Amino acid sequence: xxxxxxxxxxxxxxxxxxxxxxxxxxxxxxxxxxxxxxxxxxxxxxxxxxxxxxxxxxxxxxxxxxxxxxxxxxxxxxxxxxxxxxxxxxxxxxxxxxxxxxxxxxxxxxxxxxxxxxxxxxxxxxxxxxxxxxxxxxxxxxxxxxxxxxxxxxxxxxxxxxxxxxxxxxxxxxxxxxxxxxxxxxxxxxxxxxxxxxxxxxxxxxxxxxxxxxxxxxxxxxxxxxxxxxxxxxxxxxxxxxxxxxxxxxxxxxxxxxxxxxxxxxxxxxxxxxxxxxxxxxxxxxxxxxxxxxxxxxxxxxxxxxxxxxxxxxxxxxxxxxxxxxxxxxxxxxxxxxxxxxxxxxxxxxxxxxxxxxxxxxxxxxxxxxxxxxxxxxxxxxxxxxxxxxxxxxxx
Amino acid sequence: xxxxxxxxxxxxxxxxxxxxxxxxxxxxxxxxxxxxxxxxxxxxxxxxxxxxxxxxxxxxxxxxxxxxxxxxxxxxxxxxxxxxxxxxxxxxxxxxxxxxxxxxxxxxxxxxxxxxxxxxxxxxxxxxxxxxxxxxxxxxxxxxxxxxxxxxxxxxxxxxxxxxxxxxxxxxxxxxxxxxxxxxxxxxxxxxxxxxxxxxxxxxxxxxxxxxxxxxxxxxxxxxxxxxxxxxxxxxxxxxxxxxxxxxxxxxxxxxxxxxxxxxxxxx
Numbered sequence: 001x002x003x004x005x006x007x008x009x010x011x012x013x014x015x016x017x018x019x020x021x022x023x024x025x026x027x028x029x030x031x032x033x034x035x036x037x038x039x040x041x042x043x044x045x046x047x048x049x050x051x052x053x054x055x056x057x058x059x060x061x062x063x064x065x066x067x068x069x070x071x072x073x074x075x076x077x078x079x080x081x082x083x084x085x086x087x088x089x090x091x092x093x094x095x096x097x098x099x100x101x102x103x104x105x106x107x108x109x110x111x112x113x114x115x116x117x118x119x120x121x122x123x124x125x126x127x128x129x130x131x132x133x134x135x136x137x138x139x140x141x142x143x144x145x146x147x148x149x150x151x152x153x154x155x156x157x158x159x160x161x162x163x164x165x166x167x168x169x170x171x172x173x174x175x176x177x178x179x180x181x182x183x184x185x186x187x188x189x190x191x192x193x194x195x196x197x198x199x200x201x202x203x204x205x206x207x208x209x210x211x212x213x214x215x216x217x218x219x220x221x222x223x224x225x226x227x228x229x230x231x232x233x234x235x236x237x238x239x240x241x242x243x244x245x246x247x248x249x250x251x252x253x254x255x256x257x258x259x260x261x262x263x264x265x266x267x268x269x270x271x272x273x274x275x276x277x278x279x280x281x282x283x284x285x286x287x288x289x290x291x292x293x294x295x296x297x298x299x300x301x302x303x304x305x306x307x308x309x310x311x312x313x314x315x316x317x318x319x320x321x322x323x324x325x326x327x328x329x330x331x332x333x334x335x336x337x338x339x340x341x342x343x344x345x346x347x348x349x350x351x352x353x354x355x356x357x358x359x360x361x362x363x364x365x366x367x368x369x370x371x372x373x374x375x376x377x378x379x380x381x382x383x384x385x386x387x388x389x390x391x392x393x394x395x396x
Numbered sequence: 397x398x399x400x401x402x403x404x405x406x407x408x409x410x411x412x413x414x415x416x417x418x419x420x421x422x423x424x425x426x427x428x429x430x431x432x433x434x435x436x437x438x439x440x441x442x443x444x445x446x447x448x449x450x451x452x453x454x455x456x457x458x459x460x461x462x463x464x465x466x467x468x469x470x471x472x473x474x475x476x477x478x479x480x481x482x483x484x485x486x487x488x489x490x491x492x493x494x495x496x497x498x499x500x501x502x503x504x505x506x507x508x509x510x511x512x513x514x515x516x517x518x519x520x521x522x523x524x525x526x527x528x529x530x531x532x533x534x535x536x537x538x539x540x541x542x543x544x545x546x547x548x549x550x551x552x553x554x555x556x557x558x559x560x561x562x563x564x565x566x567x568x569x570x571x572x573x574x575x576x577x578x579x580x581x582x583x584x585x586x587x588x589x590x591x592x593x594x595x596x597x598x599x600x601x602x603x604x605x606x607x608x609x610x611x612x613x614x615x616x617x618x619x620x621x622x623x624x625x626x627x628x629x630x631x632x633x634x635x636x637x638x639x640x641x642x643x644x645x646x647x648x649x650x651x652x653x654x655x656x657x658x659x660x661x662x663x664x
Contacts, residue, residue: 008530018499018526020455021561022572025553164461165451174452182576184553281500281526282452294473295504297451 004318009198009285011318017197018281023177026184031199033104038206043103050095051210054128055085057092059211061218061375066345074228074368076361078348078378079215079243088351088380089211089239090121094190096207098125101188108132108183111190112176114141114169115305116148117351117380118192123157131188133157136176138167141305148384166299169309173283193236194313197284201241201313208242215375216246223373229364231256232377233356234327235271235306237313239379244325254326257316258360260302261329271300273312274320274327282310287317303332303392304352306380334359336392339382351380352389399492399520400545400567403442404602404623413619415663416604418445418496418628420463421480422472423635428642432635433484435656437491440663445523445626448477448497455525457579459629462636474501475513482517494521494547494567502535511538521545521567529561536564550595551575552585562599568624571595573607579629581608592621615662627662634658 004011017027037043051057059080068076081089094111101109109131113119119135126133135152139161142149149159165171173196180189194204212230219227230247232240234257247253262270270276273288280289282297290298290310302308319325330338335352338359343349350358354377361376368374382389407414417436421429436444449467453460474497481493495514502510502524514522522544527535529548539546545567550558552575562569571592574585585591595603605618606626615625634655635642641651
């Protein structure tokens, strides 16, 4: 495959920069700065040091022996992104972007958040690097995730309630972009997923590819070969593109994305952008999108706030249409079952997002021979979801 | 001749500046939108922007967002908005129509079918706020082939892009008065006059100023330096305030009269 994205931020027909002219200069400035610093040794060293000494990288690649035996098929390895500082892969990206913000001379950062994970990761690095931080969060999500709101405030960030539209993640993204338009001089937008206008999908991928780079090295050390499958959950798609990217050139490695089917793809309450969506332009890029026939964006639903998003990053659309990756839907109920199974067989409570990847693995592994290897990105830990899960499962 | 060009040519002869109001189509319903368009013309509007409601209006502030939400509750589609132009023309409106739509509704319609319908229903210009020059090639070629003007936005931050954008412009160049989203504001970008002078230098086309203009004083301020003044949120807000009247058959005329008098006041 050719190197993507091209100079216009295109992954094939996907990606691009569909934003108001008022933002173009800021995006071009960001692209310029990123191009420069991504080649700068001292920048790379600073990011590397923070990932290692502050966030605790490298994260382990753990052989889930009991889960593998229970399923009776392939060997399952878990990439333990849940062991990162703040509990998920999100910090890989916020460290990179915040260091870039500082190099660019910006004193303030803004971020959008759904469940609050990216907001917490942004507030964390802002505190660490002495940047002023505002996090935009839908009013509905603030009610559902009060603990994360308080966590961000403890870290010194201001949480700005978003009252427009559906008052959830997609509207928080809109509001952050709107705020950025009027504060581009001193403010850096730390975008949390591999979505949005160029250069964000490329930049977020580059900051997250450390997941795949480490996994590749670790699996070769453990098994002396590459895995047969790499499985990851996709909302916007940052943890998935992070682990997929270093394997894209390895044709023997199948890439499996897992999206949220909510209450089922035969209902209207799902976030199965790839399975049920179509090509469209949303929040700055061309990709797959849940929309009606007149191009209005449809609200998504998932038990997992991190997957509850009607769009998906453009590079995933490219991988899907080129056939390099396949995407499967997993329902709320399947994810909850998977979460419990992993908790009981391995003593690991995964985030609801990551539980979708586990659920697909539960379907996949028993169909494979025992000598096959599946690497699953365990993108986050479930601590944040415990209260919600208690609600769903009706207590102990 | 494109109606927009004709309108600006006439205004230039008369030494006048165009007043270009915006409204969100279908807020509160299509018949009322048509009645408002008629009032706008009687109040002195020289052309009108017909806003297509969208679920994710990135360039718009809270006033137009709310109008979009109201229109979408009525399930107003881009097709309804284009049809509205033809209905308003039939009702006797003479001024040029400019369709203001985000890109995705046009894309899902099918760009070629969209452009054919735009022409068929008598729309003279298009403003697509999330389609910068880097992405507009296909739409621009289709528009050009049909004689529809694709009107670009330039911003105070566009800097050396101003020349490239203006070169591709048709109809007029839409100058964004201040950084941020649409909406009423007290102050404009500090370098606004220099910015307008830069755009003037870069193009032979008329230039119009928009974003945040809400009063006669502000309209007057820009009449000196530009060929057109666009008023959006202030009118949409006026419509919002008037909704209780517009939605009551007995008071509808009074509501329409309030909107007309507000717009006539902008014209001076």
